[in-house]
Amino acid sequence: MNDDAIRRFRRIGFFTVAAVYFLILVGAIVRASGAGMGCPDWPTCFGRWIPPTEESQLPPDYQEIYADLGYAETRFNPVKTWTEYMNRLTGVSVGLLMLATVVCAFPLRKQDPPVFYLTLTALILVMFQGWLGAVVVSSNLHPLMITAHMLLAIAITALLIYTVARSQKHYFIRLNALIHSPKLEIALWSVLALTLVQIVLGAQVREAVDTIARTHDYADRYLWYAELPWVFSVHRACAFFILCANLWLVWRFLRILPQHHLMFRLNLALGLLVLLAVATGIGMERLGIPPAVQPIHLLVANLIFGAQFLLLVSLRFSRSKPAELRYPAETDVSSAGETPPISH
Template sequence: MTDSAAATRFRRLGTLTIFAVYFVIMVGGIVRASGAGMGCPDWPTCFGQWVPPMHENQLPANYHEIYAARGYENTNFNPVKTWTEYTNRLVGVSIGFLIFLTAWSSRIYLKTDKAIFYLALSVFFLVGFQGWLGSAVVASNLKPFMITLHMLLALFIVALLIYAIARSQKNLLANLDCQWLERKHITVLKVAMLMTLIQIAMGTQVRESVDFIAHQHSYIDRQYWRDSFPIIFYIHRSFSSVILFTNLWLAWKIRQNTEKHSLLWRMAYVLIGLITTAILAGVSLDRLDFPVVAQPIHLLMANLIFGAQFFIFICLNYSTKKVLTTQPVFQNR
């Protein structure tokens, strides 16, 4: 038997880590939306210092030439962008400590469920790789492909964390009432998760195009950016309606068949709230000339949507296993 107090600490620490990872994703979105990705042109230091300067006069007089020789042309010190990127790095380091503590606390499952420990340990090593990838992003001078890979790895890390925490609570999740569940519900949920991943992939392509357009306009004249949008932007925008109605159907089925205020009932409302917020942020990007604040919100909501869908899927999976031991779960009705 696993010590209940230690299991509770693991669950709470793991949950805190999940939210912290989502926070660093949002901060990364702020960095990207504000054009602060090269606020620190070197890594792990920032302008050669562990604590970046506050004023340009704290840098060598020839720092432009120094960084031009390293492949970073037109490097101009901007304290706001520099400290925005530096804050992003500090948050990332803090996440590393949290994930280490999560992995350390998961050792209590070595005798009862080794998979939980190995999942947490894998996350720890992946975060280390993510840190290296962050340095590669800077070294690549913010190549769009590298930025997208950096974000997708963060999404994968969150999914592993969610699964590890949910697996540690599988006995509790097995008690969820899923007598109503049919095969079509699971199928639609899988399709919904796949659609979310496709939408995120398309979103990264749109983001790359916007980065290129923004660079052409020197990150000003946002009202003219829309004139240069590629066709994938309009596909991405229209596909959001398909995603909304698919998840509305799922949420309605959950609300219709589960007890009010139960875990699944609340998750259904959370899912629709996240999708609605993502769509509203997307509309503001389209119609309000790409306000900076809307971009990280849109990115964060996309990641949270997949996380919510994945958690619902895990809940249904564990509860279904219990039902299968007593009666067939996928009945023809």
């Protein structure tokens, strides 16, 4: 096996994961700014591949045209239109990166078939995600469809993280003697499940915020907090347990991992992300749900899940037997204290 092929796959896989997270951020900005219907049709935007910049470029009766299609009170807003358009361009870019990832995974299909076939599955899910985006628009931004759209993005990210980590399984096998603890794995599974539940609860809160925002025509944000339903109280209460569980988990890992190992740094990042999630959550509550904080809070929540999932995958790979090793050790780091070349 050509070592360069393995390195290319890791590199493109890393950038694709980063691009998916960037797409999640852009989608959150679209939702927080109320720009989801900035383009009331799909795949075109106001019937054009490149949207207009002024209302005068549209037919005089464009509002009646879209009202007949089921989009009531459609009014052109250049900021919202181009915000949604950039979201779509980012989605196309992620699709192209995903295709490139599959191409780079193709040479690995004989050495480690799951890497190729799971990457191909991720590409199919990205295509389905594009179709689901069209359904979201046609449903006039139905809250459940938006949540499904977000959860699918999490699934795609998890698949990509798994395949990239699998391609360097030998790196984690070296930690077998350090982190061989079934109880730690059970704890990690529990924290991961708790985080996923919290993300779903957060999605329900965002659905309520969207409804309240439309009721107030996206004004008077200081009034929104008082109108939030009971699910917000549950979401807020769970934040405390997630904070404690994650910090305990980080503490346990930091005690046993080499300081220069990727997993050590990943645990430090996880701790900081959890603190940032709590800080942005408090900021939204105290500052009247500012639109600039909402996307950051959503992105951080997804990054927390991704970091936890990578830790879990790494932990499981660390328990693989050396006989299961499919990748030559010389293609990666030479010691457990070095960071694997994921992105160079």
